[in-house]
Amino acid sequence: MKDGRPEGRPFFMRAPDGGCRLTCAKQGAGLGRSTAEACFSHERVAQSMSRETAPEITRPCLTDDGLRVRLDEVVALLLSFGSGLHVEDHAFVGRQRPIEVEQHIADAIHARVALEGFAQFTPSDDVRSTLPLAAMRDMVANLVQAGIPPVFAFVCDEFWLTYWRLHRIVQAALGADTYQLMPDFWVWHVRANAGQAGWSMHRDAGARSLLPDGRAGALSLWIPLTPVDSTTGCVMLLPKHRDPDYGTDRVSQAEFDVRDIRALPGLAGDLMMWSQAVLHWGSRGSPLSDMPRISMSMGVQVDSLGPLNPPLLKSDVLPDAGLRLELIAKQILQYERFASIEPAWAHFARVLLASGLSGLVFDIPVEWRPH
Numbered sequence: 001m002k003d004g005r006p007e008g009r010p011f012f013m014r015a016p017d018g019g020c021r022l023t024c025a026k027q028g029a030g031l032g033r034s035t036a037e038a039c040f041s042h043e044r045v046a047q048s049m050s051r052e053t054a055p056e057i058t059r060p061c062l063t064d065d066g067l068r069v070r071l072d073e074v075v076a077l078l079l080s081f082g083s084g085l086h087v088e089d090h091a092f093v094g095r096q097r098p099i100e101v102e103q104h105i106a107d108a109i110h111a112r113v114a115l116e117g118f119a120q121f122t123p124s125d126d127v128r129s130t131l132p133l134a135a136m137r138d139m140v141a142n143l144v145q146a147g148i149p150p151v152f153a154f155v156c157d158e159f160w161l162t163y164w165r166l167h168r169i170v171q172a173a174l175g176a177d178t179y180q181l182m183p184d185f186w187v188w189h190v191r192a193n194a195g196q197a198g199w200s201m202h203r204d205a206g207a208r209s210l211l212p213d214g215r216a217g218a219l220s221l222w223i224p225l226t227p228v229d230s231t232t233g234c235v236m237l238l239p240k241h242r243d244p245d246y247g248t249d250r251v252s253q254a255e256f257d258v259r260d261i262r263a264l265p266g267l268a269g270d271l272m273m274w275s276q277a278v279l280h281w282g283s284r285g286s287p288l289s290d291m292p293r294i295s296m297s298m299g300v301q302v303d304s305l306g307p308l309n310p311p312l313l314k315s316d317v318l319p320d321a322g323l324r325l326e327l328i329a330k331q332i333l334q335y336e337r338f339a340s341i342e343p344a345w346a347h348f349a350r351v352l353l354a355s356g357l358s359g360l361v362f363d364i365p366v367e368w369r370p371h
Contacts, residue, residue: 054351055344057146068355075321078155081146082139085132085156088321093157098167099127106172109273113173113216117240118274120266121169128269131165132158137225137268140189140294149345150187151331153296159187160318163221163298166271167315173219173273176302180312182218183327184299186335190282192233192289198282199338204299205308206249209276214247216275218301218308222264223272225294229265232293233285236263237278246277276301276308309334322357329353 051059051066061073075087086092105121112119123131136158140150153159163170163181171177184204190196209218228234240246242260256279263283264272274280276299285293300315301308313319319327329349332341341349 053344053347055147055342055348057148058348062351067351069325069352069357071322071325071355071357074325074352075155078143078148078152081142081148082135082153082156084135085139085158087156089157093161093318096161096165099123099165099169101168101172106168109169109172110175113219113273113275114175115239115241117216117243117246117278118237118262118264118272119173120264120273121166121271122266123269123271128267131162131269133225133268136162136296137294140187140225141292144189149332149339149341150189150294151185151328153187154185154328154331155321155324157318159296160324162223162296164316164318166221169271170219170221170273170300170315174216174300174302179300179302179315181315181317182299182301182309182312183330184220184309184334185297185327186331186339187296188282188293190233190285190293192231192285192293193287195284195287197284198233198235198293201251201253201279201281203249203251203279204276205301206277207247209301209305209308210247211302211304216277217305218276218299219273220276220297220299221271221273222295222297224266224270225268225296226291227265227267228293228295230263230283231286231289232291233283233289234263234265234293235272235280236261236283237274237280238262240275240278243279245279251279320358322359325352326358 051062054062054066057077058069058074061069061077063070079085079087101121109119109121136153136156139153139156143150143152170179188198190198204220205218209216211217222235224234226232238256238261242256244255245252266272299309301312329352332339332345332349333353335341336346
């Protein structure tokens with residue numbers, strides 16, 4: 001037994017009595033600033049929000065004064081877009097099992113991450129059939145059709161459990177028995193036939209994600225929920241051993257040989273992993289593409305690194321629904337410039353953080369204040 005549960009099984013995180021204080025800094029921002037300098041009060045955040053500025057679909061979920069959200073109503077709204085999916089379903093969670101990986105595959109993944117900074121895991125058809133990919137994909141499409149940022153799909157158990165089930169592959173890639181989930185996750189719905197493309201060239205946590213010996217201390221775990229190829233658009237990256245700027249935070253197209261660029265095509269349910277210091281971007285697919293590119297990503301880091309972006313979660317912890325919504329709100333605010341978030345949804349994210357859904361206290365950095 002571990003923490004009162006069977007070994008190797010995930011469990012739900014509940015806030016400790018009395019809560020605790022967490023400073024949630026913008027990705028890449030310094031964490032040493034004082035609360036007074038970096039943050040503004042929840043009261044000020046809430047007062048900037050009203051029913052009129054909230055997304056119309058969320059207004060029934062607000063309190064009468066429009067300054068807080070009702071947890072059950074928000075969860076019910078979001079789950080209505082995810083037929084067959086679950087939120088805090090303990091019986092469903094208890095039936096999940098990690099995906100096993102043969103040692104030679106684990107060794108190959110570890111070696112490729114060490115040399116090139118990335119790797120790809122392709123599950124067998126039998127394993128792939130146990131992943132609820134169609135239901136997850138449909139929820140994302142339904143959210144987008146309703147005008148809701150697709151990252152809200154992370155309210156459902158399945159979007160967390162998929163990563164938990166791949167735990168052994170992530171261990172192999174990192175070369176570490178234990179690691180933590182970072183509050184760096186997203187969901188994409190990219191329509192190439194509408195001229196859309198993935199995010200522009202960037203590094204995730206960059207140089208600070210590397211261990212003293214140069215190994216990757218943090219990975220991005222990207223899972224397509226639809227097949228990805230040159231037609232739909234896919235992730236492109238520069239292998240670390242071909243990147244003259246690897247180990248720095250520089251982002252330049254002028255310093256490397258374009259022949260070294262790699263594309264990462266794959267099937268729904270594949271796991272693409274890369275060091276958070278690797279240069280990468282999302283390609284633009286073909287205007288002839290007849291399907292969107294739907295995918296999701298999660299960041300992980302080894303315990304020996306200081307928190308690259310707090311709050312960190314143990315890899316076998318499923319946050320409860322309130323904390324999930326707060327973490328989703330954090331994603332919306334920290335990725336606002338990448339994802340072209342509408343102002344109403346950014347305001348709604350601030351109100352989620354101010355609503356005390358999990359019992360944890362999030363200090364909201366000045367960069368995320370209302371404009």
